[in-house]
Amino acid sequence: MRNKLFIAYRLLRSKKESRFISIVTLSSIIAISIGIAAVIIILSVMNGFESEIHQRILQLNSHITISLKESRSDIDTLIERLERIKEIKRVSIGYQLKGIIESNKKTSAVIVKSFNGDLFLQKINLTSIKRSEVIIGQELAQKMNLRIGDRLSLSIPNITAKGKVSFLNNQTFVIKKIVVYGLQDYDASLLFINEQDADEIAQANQFTKKISIDLFDIYQAKRITMMVKDIFDGKDYRISDWTEDNSVLFSAINIEKMTMTFLLFLIVVIAMFNVIVMLSMSIDAKKKEIAVLKTIGFNSLDICHIFFIQGMGNVLIGIFFGCLLGVTTLLNLDQLERILTSVFNLRLLPSGLYYIETMPYLIKINEISIICLSAIIISILSCLIPSFRAGKQDPSTITRFHNG
Known part of the structure; x- marks a missing residue:
């Protein structure tokens, strides 16, 4: 395995006759980095807006609401039973x-x-x-x-x-x-x-x-709602939680997030085509080296591994710098806003929009992990296609071609 890594590294080093391949390699890394960074930034900003809307909705609305259809004589007793539930903060x-x-x-x-x-x-x-x-x-x-x-x-x-x-x-x-x-x-x-x-x-x-009803943990609303339903028997009430009351708004936000993520992730997919092109060009340029490796005992699977490692190395570098660029941009979003406003008189947020002074963001590690994992899965498929092609090269044909 160490030999394969060393050979893959040697193949990545640029020579005069493969300078163009190095440019394609660099462009593919940059494209992947920009794509990953764009997805992370947009998704985190949309998470920030969603969190901001959640806070403002819950600022003036209860977490669970019980609408009574008719007056009940046992209302005080029911409230006492609700207050005994430890997850409930206030009734x-x-x-x-x-x-x-x-x-x-x-x-x-x-x-x-x-x-x-x-x-x-x-x-x-x-x-x-x-x-x-x-x-x-x-x-x-x-x-x-x-x-x-x-x-x-x-x-x-x-x-x-x-x-x-x-x-x-x-x-x-x-x-x-x-x-x-x-x-x-x-x-x-x-x-x-x-x-x-x-x-x-x-x-x-x-x-x-x-x-x-106000809860200590707003994300327990569904579970507490089921507990409350057991306390209120009969059909003379309607119970709903804050996610139900605002389901249309939250569904619209989720659809927008999914759509934006999908569209931006297409940048990463397109960048993967650069990886395929880069590997294909590298294979064509290294046919003589492939013939030598096969002559000294490397089999088709070994050759496939070498070029697969080469392609995945570029992808992983791109993903790493994409995550670094995305997170760094988010952490310095306030400074970036000030620079854009002072130099170009450009505001990222229109004044008065939701009364938010700065662009909100919320970094979720699990979402970043899913983005990176998705990019890796796509890159594996992208690298396998040309790598298998490299492994099928016939050394005798390559030697005759170069000697001719």
């Missing part, structure tokens, strides 16, 4: 209503939330909210031309048994705070009101409460 109860606000002769559909205690108020850095006060998103405030201290009118639609819609409990609220939630849907439609105000509105319109 709260409240309302989520749909309504319409009116101010400055403008109207807008909104989602009204008020959950027990200061659970969500803590997340938006506000310690208390009084009765007849409301918190709204920045985009909603801009659309309605509202400022802190302004008044707005809130109406909750009520659907009668005959299917008619009426607007009852028209109440006036004073804007306590305008906040940035970080997601356009929330900034344009979400508002918080005091718990007692929500109770009055909900009872007048015969709305039922929702139970919100």
Whole structure:
């Protein structure tokens, strides 16, 4: 094996008559490196955006939501049983209503939330909210031309048994705070009101409460949901976790990630064709050496191994530098952004996009491993084809050709 490695190394060394092969070899290594780096960078940035969206969604939403279809007399007992589950961090109860606000002769559909205690108020850095006060998103405030201290009118639609819609409990609220939630849907439609105000509105319109559950580990939501279902018997409730509630968004993100990864990985696949070309040219240029090796006792499989090692060596070098380039670029992404902004006046992120100042990224070792492993599998197939061709060379034919 050591002899094969040495011979493969000698074959890689450039001579005057094979200078072009060295250029092709270098270009294939560079192409593989760029392809691997591009896949790692794009995938990590998309992971960063996905993580950022997860955090912002969970900032204002519970991990598990139980919607009661009708009032239950044993609600306090059920909540006590939920609180005994060690994986559950917090249980709260409240309302989520749909309504319409009116101010400055403008109207807008909104989602009204008020959950027990200061659970969500803590997340938006506000310690208390009084009765007849409301918190709204920045985009909603801009659309309605509202400022802190302004008044707005809130109406909750009520659907009668005959299917008619009426607007009852028209109440006036004073804007306590305008906040940035970080997601356009929330900034344009979400508002918080005091718990007692929500109770009055909900009872007048015969709305039922929702139970919100926060977990210590958000990725245990599916398992805890099954445990909660065992506690709530009957069909008078609907239970969902945060992945279910946002399944369309997360599916779209995953499809985009898979599509981008596939398209960028094509760069690596194309680079593998350079490896095939390089090995084929190297075999043609080294026919005399192949004949000598076979004459001194090397068999076809040995020759195949030598050229396979030569090709895989180039690929592994390309993958290594690709990983190094990708990770280094990600770790210095902030500095790269500053350089592009100061020198070329180019911003990687448009101002105001999700209110993110710098490009987020999340490096996942398992994904990088899958990328590298996929590249190695493709390269094995790419190197085997010309290597087998080299092993089938007939030394007598090669010798006659060179002597002729």
